[in-house]
Amino acid sequence: MPKVVDRDERRRRIAGALLRVVARDGIEEVSVRTVAAEAGISPGAVQKYFPAKEELLEFAFEMTGEIMVQRWEAVEPEGSLADVLLQFVHASLPLDEQARAELAIIYAFSARAATRPHWQARIRADYAVARELTTDLVRRGQDEGVIRTDVEAEQLTEDVLMMVDGYGPRMLHAESDADRARLRDSLDLAFDRLVRPPFD
Amino acid sequence: MPKVVDRDERRRRIAGALLRVVARDGIEEVSVRTVAAEAGISPGAVQKYFPAKEELLEFAFEMTGEIMVQRWEAVEPEGSLADVLLQFVHASLPLDEQARAELAIIYAFSARAATRPHWQARIRADYAVARELTTDLVRRGQDEGVIRTDVEAEQLTEDVLMMVDGYGPRMLHAESDADRARLRDSLDLAFDRLVRPPFD
Incomplete structure (x- = not known):
């Protein structure tokens, strides 16, 4: 048989x-x-x-869309909702070898999508999912007072997505773990200024 | 002959x-x-x-490194040094069809570099050039009082590089010019909050 x-x-x-x-x-x-x-x-x-x-x-x-979702599901959130949001940002970045391999895959497909409209539609759908999850966290963080409220949740969501895409390529191509750690520190500072409530 | x-x-x-x-x-x-x-x-x-x-x-x-340099050289700067910096950011983004074709090329090579260490070294060298040019503009803008001075020039430079890399992929894969314009407005808001002097 x-x-x-x-x-x-x-x-x-x-x-x-x-x-x-x-x-x-x-x-x-x-x-x-x-x-x-x-x-x-x-x-x-x-x-x-x-x-x-x-x-x-x-x-x-x-x-490839599933790769990032699996990585997010592995996060065990702790701290305030602002800290949780930052943990999801870190989880989306190529900070370890496995994540670098995954991001290299995503970049290769993203580059290929540039010449294929129906692939771009899927990438937009993946962004829409990330935007929805992020906006939800941002709103709840705003309700709890740990995320700034003087900027709209939609704009803060754009800021967070920008940080992920903005640090990804340099972390991927960084020469050493020390350089990647330096970039992560820099991202954390940008996160504080963009997302957390400003000092008054 | x-x-x-x-x-x-x-x-x-x-x-x-x-x-x-x-x-x-x-x-x-x-x-x-x-x-x-x-x-x-x-x-x-x-x-x-x-x-x-x-x-x-x-x-x-x-x-491909020359492509971006040629685009920067085509900028005719006007306004304060903060405005000039923002014009260079816009010039680095896929806001028109030609720039989208160029960025698709850069992404394809960047993805390929992920598996080739000597290519990564060249990408790091290109980043170093962008970082140097940006830091120079930031320092001069700080001297003139149009760029915030409560954050160090090195960190502000990271913020600007992050914005370019952060909005690039979504603009490239955006569905329409209207979506790209919306993303550019969002970037401008992030630029204001990160780079320009805060209201006191």
Whole structure:
């Protein structure tokens, strides 16, 4: 009797292999052949699930949105809601090796999206989710008095999203952990000035 | 008598064709064949100057640093030094179609750099130039009283670099010019709060 293989599980395993190829060698090295080798299966087995490289890339791209969500879910929030917000910002940044590999993947797909309108639509949808989660935290922090109220929640949300995207590339390309720590300190100072209640 | 061809000029023409391929189709579509077709020459002529695709990509990558410098040089500064600084920030952002094509190129190379340490070194060098130019403007703006002095010039410089990198991707992937204009307004508000002297 043939073994029952969960089709979705098999697809995810192949896409996971693709993401490892992107993180290690770059998106230009992705092919049915390299992904099959990474997954330890035959090119034909890859093509059974993804007839062309484009479909394989698209499925893996859809999985990148999940990467950030998993990272957020791993945060164990503590402190005031302003501190919690900052912890989510830190969790979104390439401060450890695993997060750097993930961000390299996200950047590769983001660059590719620039020439593909339907990919851009998905990126906008991911931003919309991040914006919604952030606005919710900001509003609750404003209610508790730990986030400034003289700036609207929508603008503070933009500020927080800016910090994540603004420090990401430099942290990714930083020379050392010390440089990354310096950048994180700098981000924390910007966070204080932008988000926390000002001294009166 | 054979026509004298300026070797460097020919190399730049080929690399320019490569950048157009990246902007239009993505970095994955770069090959000696596609670049030759874009440049209107034979694959052999490309290989005469760049024996392998990797060398071609590396030369084009080195040219991306010049793209931003050319954009900055086109700025005709007016207003206070704080306004001038904001004009340089706007000039660094994908607010028109040409700038979007350029940023898509820069992102593609930046993503590729994540897996290539010597490329990362070049990106750090480009950041160092941007940091130096920005710090100079910030210090002069502080001397003139149009940029806040209660935060050190180095931190204000980080804030400005953060704004550029922070708004770039969302502007690139924005759905419409109206959305880009909204993001620019949001950036201007963040700029005011971070960089200009606070009301007392």
